[in-house]
Amino acid sequence: MLxxxxLRFVTALSAAPSLAAAARNLGVTPPAVSQRLALLExxxxxxxxxxxxxxxxxxxxxAYLVNRAKDxxxxxxxxxxxxxxxxxxxxxxxxxxxxxxxxxxRVAPVLARFGDENPELHPTLNLSEDPVGAMSDGLWDVLIHVGRLPDLRITQRKLAPNRRVLVASASYINRAGLLQSPEDLSTHRIGVVRENRADASLWPLTGPDGIATNLRVRPVFDCNDGEVLRAWALEGFGIVERSEWSVSADLRAGKLVRVLPEWSLPDADIVALLNPRAVRSLRIDKFVERLGSEISAPAG
Amino acid sequence: MLxxxxLRFVTALSAAPSLAAAARNLGVTPPAVSQRLALLExxxxxxxxxxxxxxxxxxxxxAYLVNRAKDxxxxxxxxxxxxxxxxxxxxxxxxxxxxxxxxxxRVAPVLARFGDENPELHPTLNLSEDPVGAMSDGLWDVLIHVGRLPDLRITQRKLAPNRRVLVASASYINRAGLLQSPEDLSTHRIGVVRENRADASLWPLTGPDGIATNLRVRPVFDCNDGEVLRAWALEGFGIVERSEWSVSADLRAGKLVRVLPEWSLPDADIVALLNPRAVRSLRIDKFVERLGSEISAPAG
DNA sequence: TCAAGCATTAAGGCGTAACTTAATGTGGGC
DNA sequence: GCCCACATTAAGTTACGCCTTAATGCTTGA
Incomplete structure (x- = not known):
């Protein structure tokens, strides 16, 4: 009988605006769908x-059938x-x-290797300016984030520590002058990452004496892709705040220099969030484990 | 995947003592089962x-798979x-x-007609000396019984009223003599139906004055099929207690006569018990409804 | 030891479910 | 009216799941 x-067929149909669209989603022709539905009916x-x-x-x-079918x-x-x-x-x-x-x-390469090693795995990677927002858009198993997310009821498993630093190109510093204190930032060109609708212009700095201060900066350039910001810094556009993983090679190569190196920003650990609504499965556990070990390894 | x-396959296997037995149950050859199981594994x-x-x-x-599969x-x-x-x-x-x-x-003919009219129905009729015991043997949807069953937590839906009477053939009565009171039964040949491990030798009689008495009889012949008992009564073996439906035609034809007609036995309504563990379905409801209407109709 | 029952493997067969293509009709927008 | 998207019907195709038969080996009980 059923x-x-x-059940998979009717749920696929119910998710499409038309039989033709469902056929396209399923990778078959419309008569296949039309006839099969007619036979089932x-x-x-x-x-x-x-x-x-x-x-x-x-x-x-x-509707009743589809609801039950999903369960x-x-x-x-x-x-x-x-x-x-x-x-x-x-x-x-x-x-x-x-x-x-x-x-x-960092995530895509690991996922690609993981997928290569497990041919029956079907990975989907959703890169988003607003990862938290993407969570509510539907289907997700793991969310990887730079920095802990506040106000979330989901356990955030730390994959690797990660520091945040202020950097600029040597040419920009030569042109604009050395900074002596955070207040000097107000006279500089600042770039920020636009992400998760967070307030990227508030920098919580801690000085060499351990005293913390929240500095309000005025960004003159921003992008929702952190790597674009790094590229802009390399171009000499200004000062940016980046994660250490992002700029460590550039710092070593001297392409970028630390700005206010005796001041620090809060760490932004790399964390993994597991969807509490998703079925806990080996593939999720193994992927997160793999990602953690590859991210923790010294960057190549 | 699964x-x-x-799932049906593995549950069928789990219910059999061997792969060969499962094959027989499924109506296929052992290699079909052996190979399919090997492929699944x-x-x-x-x-x-x-x-x-x-x-x-x-x-x-x-075991885990089978348990989940059943659900x-x-x-x-x-x-x-x-x-x-x-x-x-x-x-x-x-x-x-x-x-x-x-x-x-009475049940088989109705079930046969019902099945004829609904070709996609797959009826199974289990006739048992011990219907109640058969309930615990596994799979059942409806149990039909003559007389209410005591000490059962299952709702017993009355399909038709049914009286119980004492009868014997005219030739037996001519030979053995008329009875005037229940005590006379002790000198007669009594036959009973062996069913449900019940105490068939205790007859709860109620006299014309409304006073009830429990009479202990000593059966000299018994059978687990009530119709055999009727046949024996027709042969003149002795006195039997039967349901009215069973002997009404014989009484009308004069082949059997009532014994102690002014005394009565408790009614033994025809009841249907529905398995509370079985899924309530239209076929069950419709069959019970049909059975009730055919049993209630005047016997042909 | 022998017979019976069981499990497995290899090779082959077949029916049908799941499509496809071709054609036609309907409805909506421009 | 024309075009496009959609749905349906008829007819044909094919891959594969689900067997089958034949043969072999193992285990158990008498």
Whole structure:
């Protein structure tokens, strides 16, 4: 009678605005969808979807079936994951969210290698200016973030420590002059990363005497991709705050210099958040473990 | 990955003592089962069953899978039933338990007609000397019984009223003599139905003055099929207690006569018990409804 | 030791579910 | 009216899941 493939079929249909769109999503032709739905409706003796007036609408019976189908399919997936975990197999979908810069440069390579080693794994990487916002957009298993996120009820597992530093190119400093104290920043060109709708212009600095002060800066350039900001700093656009992982090679190469090196900013640990609503599965655990070990390793 | 047919397969295996027995139950050859199980184990990367030492045993992983599979398959069946009910379709398995005599003569014909009218219905009729015991043997949806069952927490829906009477053939009475009171029974040949391990030798009689007395009889012949007992009464073996439905035609035809007609026995209503653990479905409701209406109709 | 039952492997077969292509009709927007 | 997107029908194709048969080996009980 009803089979899991039927249930998957109707849930796929219910997520599309039309049968044709569903066919495209499923990678088949419209008659395949049209005929299969008709066969299923015939077997059940029920109309599941109304196709009139250019819109695909679920009937009451169709909606009921889809709701129940989702629960059952979740159970089936959960069972498949459990069996997979018991076998130590790493397979299935893995949805990762990460910020633009760190995501592209540090998460993506690890994910690619991890996926290469586990061909049955289906990774999805969502790079976002607003990783926290992306969380509420639907499907995610792991969110990787630079710096702990405040006011979240989700456990944030530290993958690696990470310091934040102020840097600029040597040419910019030669041109604009050395800084002696944070107050000097007000006369400089400042660039910030636009991320998570956070207030990027408030820099909590701690001096060599251990006294903390919140400095309000006025950014003259910003971008939602941290690596673009680094490139701009290299171009001599001004002073930027970056994570150490981002600029360590540049500092060593002398392309960038520390600004106010005796002042420090709060650490911004690399953290992983696990979706409490997602099924805990081996692939998630193994990926996070792998990412942590690769990020903690000395940068190449 | 995992599909409902896989889940059905492993649950069928888990219910059998060997792969060969499971094959027989499924109506296929042993290699079909052996190969399919091997393929599933290969896909999962897990050993599900140990075949050693002449016994089929579930591994821990296999047991876990089967337990989860049962839950999921119940959900799927429940959903299928719900969709079926919404469409007003009568289909799927229907497991009925009934006593030998009543089951064969009154339940089976109705069930056969009901099944004829609904080709997608798969009826199973289990006639048992011990209907209550059969309940605990596994799979049942409806139990039909003559007389209410005591000490059961299951709702017993009355399908039809039914009186119990003492009868014997005219030739037996001519030979053995008329009875004037219940005490006369002690000098007569008594036959009883052996059913449900009940004490069939205790007859709770109520006299014309309304006073009840429990009479202990000593049966000299018994059978677990009530209709055999009727036949024996017709043969002149002795006095039997029967339900009215069983002997009404014989009484009208004069083949049997009432014994102590001014005394009565408690009614033994025809009742239907629904398995509270079974999914409530349209086919069960419709069958019980049909059975009730056919049993209540004047006997043909 | 022998027979019976069971499990497995290799090779082959077949039915059907899941498509495809081609054609047609409908509805909406311009 | 034309075009586009969508839905449906008819007919054909094919891959694969689910077997089968034949053969072999193992275990157990008499």
């Amino acid at each position: 089979d899991a493939s039927d 015939d077997r059940l003796g029920l109309r599941l979807m109304d196709r009139g007036r250019g819109h695909l609408r679920l009937t009451a019976e169709g 059952i399919l979740n159970d089936v997936a959960s069972l498949a994951d459990e069996m997979s975990a018991r076998a130590g197999r790493i397979e299935g979908p893995l949805h990762v969210i990460a910020p633009f810069g760190f995501g592209r440069l | 599909d409902a047919s896989d 290969d896909r999962l990367g897990l050993r599900l069953m140990d075949r050693g030492r002449g016994h089929l045993r579930l591994t821990a992983e296999g 999921i398959l119940n959900d799927v069946a429940s959903l299928a039933d719900e969709m079926s009910a919404r469409a007003g379709r009568i289909e799927g398995p229907l497991h009925v338990i009934a006593p030998f005599g009543f089951g064969r003569l």
